[in-house]
Every structure is written in structure tokens, then in C-alpha cells.
Amino acid sequence: MINKMAAVVYTAPQEMTYFAEYQSTQIDREDDVLLRIDSVGICGSDMHAYHGKDPRRNPGLILGHEFCGEIVDGADKGQKVTGNPLITCGKCEYCLQGRDNLCSDRDMIGMSRQGAFAQYMAIPKQCLVYAPNQMNSNHVALTEPAATVVHAVNLAKENSFKPINECQVLVIGAGAIGLLTALLLKSHGVKMQVLETNLARHLCVKEHVGVKAVNPLIESVDENSFDVVIDCVGSEKTNSLSISSVKAGGTVVNVGLLSWTSNIDIRKITLQEVKLIGCYTYNMEDFKSALKSIENGAFGDLSWIEEYPLSETNMAFQSLHNGTMASAKVILKPHF
Numbered sequence: 001m002i003n004k005m006a007a008v009v010y011t012a013p014q015e016m017t018y019f020a021e022y023q024s025t026q027i028d029r030e031d032d033v034l035l036r037i038d039s040v041g042i043c044g045s046d047m048h049a050y051h052g053k054d055p056r057r058n059p060g061l062i063l064g065h066e067f068c069g070e071i072v073d074g075a076d077k078g079q080k081v082t083g084n085p086l087i088t089c090g091k092c093e094y095c096l097q098g099r100d101n102l103c104s105d106r107d108m109i110g111m112s113r114q115g116a117f118a119q120y121m122a123i124p125k126q127c128l129v130y131a132p133n134q135m136n137s138n139h140v141a142l143t144e145p146a147a148t149v150v151h152a153v154n155l156a157k158e159n160s161f162k163p164i165n166e167c168q169v170l171v172i173g174a175g176a177i178g179l180l181t182a183l184l185l186k187s188h189g190v191k192m193q194v195l196e197t198n199l200a201r202h203l204c205v206k207e208h209v210g211v212k213a214v215n216p217l218i219e220s221v222d223e224n225s226f227d228v229v230i231d232c233v234g235s236e237k238t239n240s241l242s243i244s245s246v247k248a249g250g251t252v253v254n255v256g257l258l259s260w261t262s263n264i265d266i267r268k269i270t271l272q273e274v275k276l277i278g279c280y281t282y283n284m285e286d287f288k289s290a291l292k293s294i295e296n297g298a299f300g301d302l303s304w305i306e307e308y309p310l311s312e313t314n315m316a317f318q319s320l321h322n323g324t325m326a327s328a329k330v331i332l333k334p335h336f
């Protein structure tokens with residue numbers, strides 16, 4: 001049992017407060033396992049919360065759901081783990097079908113209970129996924145966003161008429177999800193174009209994916225040209241771009257959720273039989289497969305990750321907000 005720990009609390013919109021001695025609370029449930037957090041990533045959804053735009057994440061909460069830690073007590077003490085932040089019921093129709101991301105009675109780490117921007121976190125045993133102890137903790141912490149990407153690419157494969165390596169693919173956005181998508185597609189030998197408005201990220205795409213990113217604010221994007229479009233942004237503009245750029249009979253997978261409203265071209269979707277697929281998180285199988293793929297190098301060497309001590313969380317959020325952070329993924333280290 002840990003009574004005091006360093007933690008970062010989302011205290012108000014645009015305010016992440018670091019406490020060197022935070023009174024920890026939620027580590028006393030019967031099926032909970034206590035983890036010592038080694039690495040925790042900042043997610044786009046944490047950014048939404050920081051902007052005060054997520055009604056499900058309110059001030060007073062410790063955010064963070066992309067983590068790597070080690071088990072503190074018991075038979076598996078010292079075991080390196082990550083965890084599926086979705087806490088699902090295991091009993092409903094969706095859970096029984098293996099589509100646990102759609103569970104009608106789901107909870108989430110860093111949303112309805114305290115997250116991993118802290119030195120310790122409790123997590124239900126059912127969520128744990130064991131990682132090889134020798135694996136880099138920052139890489140293990142990337143399992144959650146990588147699982148989203150595995151799920152999205154699986155949906156694209158299942159819904160495309162051609163094998164994915166014969167498809168011309170458009171990836172919209174080169175933040176963590178877009179970049180990981182491009183990297184996974186690259187490992188499948190897919191021809192692709194990557195769109196990104198933040199020029200600081202173009203270099204990273206060139207270096208790690210090997211393609212020249214296009215800035216859609218300056219260059220035009222070909223219409224009716226892509227077999228598969230994966231939108232990792234989800235703004236009104238990218239929604240329109242997804243539909244206009246996809247070929248007749250092609251597939252659009254929407255992963256990003258930046259905007260709450262949309263004005264998509266339902267006429268094109270209907271007349272040209274475009275498949276528009278929504279993609280939300282991952283199931284447990286995707287999660288385990290993502291960890292394996294990271295371990296096997298399918299996402300490359302991941303050297304584009306940037307790490308900061310937990311005490312610098314507020315600064316990291318600010319630079320992500322200002323667009324001055326070039327790296328697609330910031331990892332916080334609670335035990336520096």
C-alpha cells in the first residue's frame with residue numbers, strides 16, 4: 001500500500017498540477033493490482049481533457065492510460081506489464097463476441113478512475129498484459145496507441161476488396177496514431193501518401209516511414225484516387241477530404257475524433273458505394289498483437305519518442321498545445 005506518491009492532477013482547463021506528495025486513493029479494491037509506473041504517454045484524448053473539451057474527464061482526475069509499469073506485490077512481483085485501459089464487463093453480447101471495445105458497461109483508466117500520470121496506479125487484474133521484462137518501457141507504453149492502429153488496419157484489410165499491399169492508401173495526420181499507422185502499413189509493403197499540417201513532423205515521416213509528407217493546406221490532394229483512406233484526425237475538413245479522396249468502391253476508416261460535428265458527402269458515399277467505417281480503440285486481441293508487433297519491430301525503432309520527467313507534464317502539455325512539440329509521442333517518467 002502506497003500512501004503518498006508524486007502525481008499530476010488535471011486541476012482546471014489548461015492546468016496540469018504536479019504534486020510531489022499526492023494522497024493516493026483508489027488502490028484498495030479487491031481485484032486491483034498495484035503497479036509502479038515506469039513510463040506513461042500523453043494521448044490526444046488527454047489533450048482534449050486538458051482543453052476542457054471532454055465531458056467524461058473532469059478536474060480532480062489523474063489522466064494517463066498509455067503506460068508501462070511493474071507489479072509491486074505478490075507472486076508476479078517485478079513483472080513488467082502494460083494494461084488495456086478499457087475495463088469491460090466480460091458478460092455482455094459484445095464482450096462475448098470478442099468485440100469488448102463496444103462493451104455496453106465499460107469503464108476506463110484515466111477517465112472514470114485514476115490514471116497513470118503518477119508513480120503508482122491500481123488496475124483491475126483482468127486488464128493486465130504481461131510484457132517481456134527486457135523490453136524498453138517506453139516501447140511497452142506505446143502498446144495502447146499501437147493497438148488502436150492494429151484495429152484500424154485490420155478494419156481496412158477486412159473491408160477492402162484488394163489485399164492491403166495492393167492498395168493505394170492515404171493516411172491523414174502524422175501524430176502518434178497517424179505515424180504508427182504509416183509505420184505498420186510500411187511493414188506490410190503498402191504504397192501510401194501521408195498528410196500532415198505540422199511541418200515539424202514532416203522530417204520524422206521522411207526519416208522513419210520513408211515517404212515525403214504532404215501539407216494539405218498548401219498542396220492539393222488527388223480526388224477519387226485512394227483505395228483506402230485512414231483518417232487519424234477526424235476534423236470536419238479531414239472528414240470531407242476522406243470522402244473526396246477515396247475511389248469509387250473504396251474504404252474510409254475514421255479513427256480521429258477531433259470534431260463533434262460532421263458534414264460528410266452522403267451522396268458520394270451512396271452513389272459510389274464508399275464504405276465508411278468507424279473505428280474505436282481495440283479489443284484485447286488487438287492489444288496483445290500490438291505489443292508483439294512493437295517487440296518484433298513492425299513499428300520501426302521508435303526513436304522519435306521524446307521523454308520528460310513527470311514534473312514537467314504541464315510544460316509538455318503546453319508545447320503540445322502550442323504546436324511546438326515536434327515529437328509525435330511524449331512519454332513521461334514518474335521516477336526520474
Ligand SMILES: [Zn+2]
Pocket residue numbers: 043044045065066144145
Ligand atoms: Zn490513448
Ligand SMILES: [Zn+2]
Pocket residue numbers: 088089090091092093094095100103104105
Ligand atoms: Zn461487456
